[in-house]
Amino acid sequence: MGSVVGRFAPSPTGDLHLGNLRTALIAWLSARSQDGRFIVRMEDLDRMTSSAEHERHQLEALAAIGLNWDGDVVRQSERFDRYDAAIAELTERGSTYECFCTRREIRDAIRAPHEGHLAYPGTCRELTAAQRAAMVGEGRRPAIRLRAGGVTVEVVDELVGPVGAVVDDVVLRRNDGVPAYNLAVVVDDAAQGVTEVVRGDDLLATTPRQVLLQRLLGLPTPRYVHVPLVVGADGARLAKRHGAVTLTDVAARGIDPTAVRRLLDATLGSQQTTAPQSAHFHAENGGFDVRMVPREPWVIPLDLQRSDP
Numbered sequence: 075m076g077s078v079v080g081r082f083a084p085s086p087t088g089d090l091h092l093g094n095l096r097t098a099l100i101a102w103l104s105a106r107s108q109d110g111r112f113i114v115r116m117e118d119l120d121r122m123t124s125s126a127e128h129e130r131h132q133l134e135a136l137a138a139i140g141l142n143w144d145g146d147v148v149r150q151s152e153r154f155d156r157y158d159a160a161i162a163e164l165t166e167r168g169s170t171y172e173c174f175c176t177r178r179e180i181r182d183a184i185r186a187p188h189e190g191h192l193a194y195p196g197t198c199r200e201l202t203a204a205q206r207a208a209m210v211g212e213g214r215r216p217a218i219r220l221r222a223g224g225v226t227v228e229v230v231d232e233l234v235g236p237v238g239a240v241v242d243d244v245v246l247r248r249n250d251g252v253p254a255y256n257l258a259v260v261v262d263d264a265a266q267g268v269t270e271v272v273r274g275d276d277l278l279a280t281t282p283r284q285v286l287l288q289r290l291l292g293l294p295t296p297r298y299v300h301v302p303l304v305v306g307a308d309g310a311r312l313a314k315r316h317g318a319v320t321l322t323d324v325a326a327r328g329i330d331p332t333a334v335r336r337l338l339d340a341t342l343g344s345q346q347t348t349a350p351q352s353a354h355f356h357a358e359n360g361g362f363d364v365r366m367v368p369r370e371p372w373v374i375p376l377d378l379q380r381s382d383p
């Protein structure tokens with residue numbers, strides 16, 4: 075095996091839809107065609123919305139379209155000690171601060187921010203020790219934020235090109251002790267030796283934050299490939315209302331996972347060789363280059379969008 079490690083890191087909060095499966099397929103093809111390892115990580119920090127059943131369905135769907143992975147599936151809910159250690163390291167370096175803003179203001183911090191994310195205005199950034207003690211005295215528990223210092227981080231994405239942003243003071247740990255997505259993903263990608271991150275381009279804006287965290291923690295930056303989303307005919311991100319969007323939905327219309335795989339393969343660029351559905355797919359079979367993936371969103375075929383099967 076080569077030194078490439080790719081990954082797919084879904085949140086087990088529902089069934090994977092064709093867009094998620096296409097992203098997973100691209101990540102897998104890229105890793106395997108470089109003779110690399112491919113791992114699956116369950117990002118189940120949010121215990122309210124994650125479930126073992128969703129996890130099982132997601133893994134079954136990946137296997138059904140011919141994807142395989144190396145080693146055990148890792149669950150973020152079992153790795154809090156690693157995230158706590160990374161936060162402690164950042165704190166020791168003066169790169170964090172306690173934030174006493176309300177739960178509502180920070181409740182979404184542990185989720186991957188697919189819908190965008192508002193920069194924190196810095197309310198708690200310069201609290202004095204006395205002010206912090208007073209808050210704690212009132213029984214308030216702090217969240218931990220990154221002291222980003224207004225730094226601009228530039229990343230070059232393989233498909234999107236250069237991406238630069240001023241990194242804001244993202245939450246690293248919620249005030250109920252749950253680590254945040256941006257922190258966990260950075261710790262895990264490094265701990266698992268991930269060298270390329272292929273994911274939906276709705277997560278592009280998170281990348282400068284994650285790269286800053288990597289730098290502060292002395293961790294390597296993987297190769298980033300943000301693939302366009304899959305959309306319905308209305309141009310909106312694929313959702314249940316678009317019709318048959320999961321393997322179960324399309325099976326009800328007589329389309330089996332092998333046909334789904336063919337459909338997805340056909341969307342990956344005319345130059346691409348489709349890979350066999352084999353656990354032993356290696357570079358010599360492949361010639362897959364992730365940079366050939368079309369840069370426009372894939373619109374799912376109209377026959378899958380009909381509301382009646």
Ligand code: GLU
Pocket residue numbers: 082083084085117186259272273277
């Ligand atoms: N867990 C995130 C999601 O469900 C993806 C995180 C990532 O790929 O970095 O969309």
